[in-house]
Amino acid sequence: MELELVLDIVLVGATSHHGLGFNRAFLFLINDAGSYLEGKVAVGPAHAEEAHRVWSEILGRQMTLKEMLYSYTRQQENVDSYVNELVRQIRIPLQGSENILTNVVTACKPFNIVDAAAHPLVPRELIETLHCNAFAVVPLVSREKVLGVLWADNAITQKPIEDRDVERLRIFSNNASLAIENSNLYQNIQEKVVELNRAYQELQENKDRLIRTEKLAAVGEMSAMVAHAIRNPLTAIGGFARRLFKNEYTNSAINKYLKIIIEEIDRLEVLLNEILDFARPREPNLRTVCINELLENTLEMLAEEFTSRAITVLTQLAPDLPPVTVDSDQFKEVFLNMLRNAIDAMPAGGTLTAGTLVEDHWVKITFADTGVGISESDAEKIFHPFFTRKSQGSGLGLAMSNQIVAFHCGHITLRKGEASGATFDIYLPLP
Numbered sequence: 001m002e003l004e005l006v007l008d009i010v011l012v013g014a015t016s017h018h019g020l021g022f023n024r025a026f027l028f029l030i031n032d033a034g035s036y037l038e039g040k041v042a043v044g045p046a047h048a049e050e051a052h053r054v055w056s057e058i059l060g061r062q063m064t065l066k067e068m069l070y071s072y073t074r075q076q077e078n079v080d081s082y083v084n085e086l087v088r089q090i091r092i093p094l095q096g097s098e099n100i101l102t103n104v105v106t107a108c109k110p111f112n113i114v115d116a117a118a119h120p121l122v123p124r125e126l127i128e129t130l131h132c133n134a135f136a137v138v139p140l141v142s143r144e145k146v147l148g149v150l151w152a153d154n155a156i157t158q159k160p161i162e163d164r165d166v167e168r169l170r171i172f173s174n175n176a177s178l179a180i181e182n183s184n185l186y187q188n189i190q191e192k193v194v195e196l197n198r199a200y201q202e203l204q205e206n207k208d209r210l211i212r213t214e215k216l217a218a219v220g221e222m223s224a225m226v227a228h229a230i231r232n233p234l235t236a237i238g239g240f241a242r243r244l245f246k247n248e249y250t251n252s253a254i255n256k257y258l259k260i261i262i263e264e265i266d267r268l269e270v271l272l273n274e275i276l277d278f279a280r281p282r283e284p285n286l287r288t289v290c291i292n293e294l295l296e297n298t299l300e301m302l303a304e305e306f307t308s309r310a311i312t313v314l315t316q317l318a319p320d321l322p323p324v325t326v327d328s329d330q331f332k333e334v335f336l337n338m339l340r341n342a343i344d345a346m347p348a349g350g351t352l353t354a355g356t357l358v359e360d361h362w363v364k365i366t367f368a369d370t371g372v373g374i375s376e377s378d379a380e381k382i383f384h385p386f387f388t389r390k391s392q393g394s395g396l397g398l399a400m401s402n403q404i405v406a407f408h409c410g411h412i413t414l415r416k417g418e419a420s421g422a423t424f425d426i427y428l429p430l431p
Contacts, residue, residue: 001186004041010176011043014152018065020168022152023051023159026087026130028101029140029148029180030094037094037101037149039087044155046082051156086130099123100137104149110138112166131155136166142177147184150176231272238265284327284407291356291363291428292317294328298335299354302343310349311342316366318357324428330404337397338367338424345371345421361430362410368423379414 007027014025024044028037045051094102100111100121116122116133127133135153139146150173154161245258299306299313306313342352350370357364374382383402398412405412410428 006179006183007041015043023154023156026151037092039090042083042087044083104137104139105146110170136161138170138173140177142181288323289328312351314353316355334401337401342369362427365426369421371421374422
């Protein structure tokens with residue numbers, strides 16, 4: 001079923017003493033566009049000395065035809081390199097080129113060329129390339145379709161080619177053509193199967209993405225409704241708690257409890273804002289931004305926290321990074337989420353590496369930490385809203401970051417760190 005193997009079998013059959021017994025055989029196939037006849041593969045010795053050595057070895061070992069085919073295909077890269085180099089030099093347009101090979105294709109009949117130098121259809125370049133003045137050429141035809149041309153000659157022994165040899169070659173070429181076409185059909189089917197599998201995979205991914213999007217939309221809408229319902233009474237409770245706290249009760253226990261209430265209300269208000277931002281994101285305010293500058297500014301905002309947490313920050317910023325079109329405020333939020341996650345992942349300190357580079361048609365922004373890492377089971381869920389392993393946190397940071405990056409036609413990937421920890425890569429398309 002493999003085309004290359006089929007072509008080898010065809011040529012070995014044409015040249016083997018078990019088969020048709022020609023000295024050399026060359027195979028030309030019409031390209032997929034049907035515009036050229038191209039030399040594909042050849043079998044045969046380079047000169048008389050090589051022929052004597054190879055043929056003596058075959059006769060001495062008394063190989064069967066099957067053994068010859070097996071032996072040849074196993075050593076394919078090491079044999080017949082000279083004739084293969086010759087045949088691959090030949091590429092003839094089927095239109096506007098009148099010569100013996102194109103004539104075989106158009107007339108769909110064999111030719112026995114006894115004196116190539118004197119024949120009007122044989123160009124001198126062809127004789128000089130293949131070093132042969134007498135040869136037989138037959139069309140490769142399957143189901144009334146011409147696939148190419150099979151050339152056979154006796155350039156080494158100079159044995160004349162008789163008409164009965166050409167007829168045997170023609171009959172052989174008919175069977176060879178069927179084998180070649182079956183191989184082509186098989187390969188086409190294989191390609192279609194691969195395409196169908198790819199299409200099915202994409203369909204499955206799109207289906208999963210749609211389900212996930214619908215779930216997120218439902219969760220977001222419900223969250224927004226709940227957040228709005230909670231916000232008003234929470235604001236009232238917070239206002240009264242702050243007013244009571246300002247009255248400076250002499251009872252220190254009451255002041256302590258009021259302070260805790262106010263702190264927890266502040267935390268809930270931040271959570272409600274995050275939920276509302278995620279559920280109903282605002283349209284990005286796009287402008288051309290230098291990502292390196294934005295990243296350095298964001299790192300500067302957390303400089304004191306890095307120091308207090310014993311975290312060493314390394315930057316590997318591409319010097320000539322092209323600008324990208326993003327909402328700088330939204331991406332500052334994305335960077336802050338990434339950096340805070342890295343800080344939380346290194347409670348005992350560590351190293352945080354932030355880098356940028358151009359990869360293909362993307363600007364790639366990398367955050368790598370040496371922290372506790374992320375388990376494989378969690379890796380599939382980290383971008384889901386409300387998923388978190390932290391004792392405190394909304395579980396919306398990465399979900400919001402992923403949402404913002406997606407709005408900018410980019411994507412985020414997670415990979416395991418080289419030694420430990422986790423590495424997040426943000427990809428943004430170049431303009």
